[in-house]
Amino acid sequence: MRVLLVEDEQRLAENIVAALREVGLAVDHAADGEAGSHLAEQGVYDAIVLDLMLPGKSGKNVLRDLRQRTIHSPVLILTAQEGKESIVELLNAGADDYLGKPFDLGELLARVKALIRRGKGASASVLRMSDVELDTVHQTVLRGGEAIDLSPTEYRILEYLIHRPRAIVSKQELLEHLYDFAWEHHSNVIEAHVSNLRRKLNVPGTEPLIETLRHRGYRLTGGGPA
């Protein structure tokens, strides 16, 4: 999952980016409104954390432009401003959540995760597909009750796929949502990770869970959610 952080305060941004990466999210950072707006409009983010007081372009305008371009990424507003009125205004303008500074980092992470979940149409933090169970809080995967040890990237690929069951997910889409600009990414890296993941999930005598469609991408199949 890929998150965009638009925050002008350098040190705060560093901390939030580090925290979001620690929980396995790909994070891009924009230090002003213009850059934030530009990045957000690419439409590849699964959640956006937006500061209100920004140089160049205010957070409110970034949000407004985003919604005008029908970008549906969930937006969490981060602000030190007082007043309930502005919160109502922001929520009405298309924001999904709100957090006042100084905030609790754990709360910020939980809210971002919840927003991503909601954005993908899931309500529980534990996702199920066939006999696979994925716990997004503890980042653990069970197949048929057996714990499967996955690398962080493998986990993230499975998490992304499990949010879109039976849909074809292109390599490009996986790249866009799993890696931020700070990462070196090549499509063959994805292939290697997917192949490892397929191997680890495989139970002898059954159909492979992840199906590869030539030149089109990957599909998570199975008996449907349990």
Add this chain to the structure above:
Amino acid sequence: MTIRSISITRRLVISVLLLELLTAFALIVAVTVHEHHIELKAFDATVTGTAETLMGAVQDAEDQGDNVMLDLRGVQLSNNALYRVEDERGQVLGSFGDSAMLSRALLNPPGFFEAKIGHVGYRFFVLHGVRTIDPGQANGGVSHSISIVYGIPVRRVWHEVIESIRFFALATALLLSITTILMVLLVRRHLAPVHELAHEADRISSRNWQFDAPASAKETVELRPLAKALESALMRVQLSFEQQKRFTSDAAHELKTDVAIVKSSLQLLSMRKRTVDEYSEGLALSLDDFTRLESTVEKLLTLARLEQPADRADGAPSTCSLRKAVEEAVHQSKPFAELKMIEVIVEVRDTAAISLDGRDALLLCSNILVNALQHSHEREKVCVKLVRRDADVVLTVQDWGEGISEEDRPYLFDPFYRGDISRSRKSGSTGLGLSICKAICTRGGGSIEISNHPAGGALVTVILPASDSTSISKELSA
């Protein structure tokens, strides 16, 4: 405690009434004098007339001695009238009243005189005349010298005068009552704009500063200055109230941001178990973040202290040498200047004292200097000059950086204003430095301004009034 209450209406009404009363009084006095004069004339005419009638009433007695007699038939005498008629032989022809007094009175020369009979004042008229009996006879008749004294109480004159005074007094009283009622009504009506103005002013609250003086008040010449003063005073109050509000909200924003950084740094560190190196690195970063929070708080407190009225509890206002402050600031910023390889040229020619605390003066100088160094490119120079201009000490700090933009210029001294926010944020500025400089200059009774000089770059000019010469020598010897 009761407040003394003064009513303009009451004062106006009372003043006008007093004036009216005074006028009425003067009028009554004039009328009295005049009436008295007229009445006295009429009185005298009556007395003279009656005396002459009495003379006419002296008739031939038709006796042998060609005597005369007083025939009072058809003669109208006033009530209380006293008279005495005698002929040349002292024979009394007619008399009424105190005969001794009246016969003495006859000796008076002809004309008026006044006398008191009992307790009543009388005015008498003495008339000497000749009556000729049988003038048609050959010997030309017999002539008799007749003396007449006739008097009536003077009271009658005063009676008439008092009557007219009473009439005037009544008329005045009536007039006064009518004027009072009319005055009260009219003054109230004419003072209506005052009430309207007060009503409008009463609607002002800390939430609603809108004040538009009612048209009636603006049209009234006497109220126009008050309405204008109210409007402009309120505008100033509103402005400073809004500035205060903005400052508070900006300060809160700034502090919250700094607190958020410290908090997130520590929380990030405690998210999972880390190595000793990671911990020590994280703690060092947290400490930096905390130092920044501390510096923001310190600057806010400094600004708050500077904006308080100067504390002169110790009596003498504190003074210091601006020269010392400049030299100290240059010394302190030396490492920073050397880091950017900037040459700081110092030209200090004045030693005058200024009425500022030494620490404030140093803060002022170092803020300006560090600002200039921050906005200079590497290997450039910064020029600091201190000269005396008449009664003022002028400090100029010139740099060859990019200068200031015209759109920033009006806001440079506003708290938390940053010309280029993203850049200044990184450089650790809080946007309070120039506000603090301005507050210090204001406290020292001087001014500060920033402009661009023709060579390109910013020029900061601080003008501070020099304290008197005694304090200079004191400062220098200290």
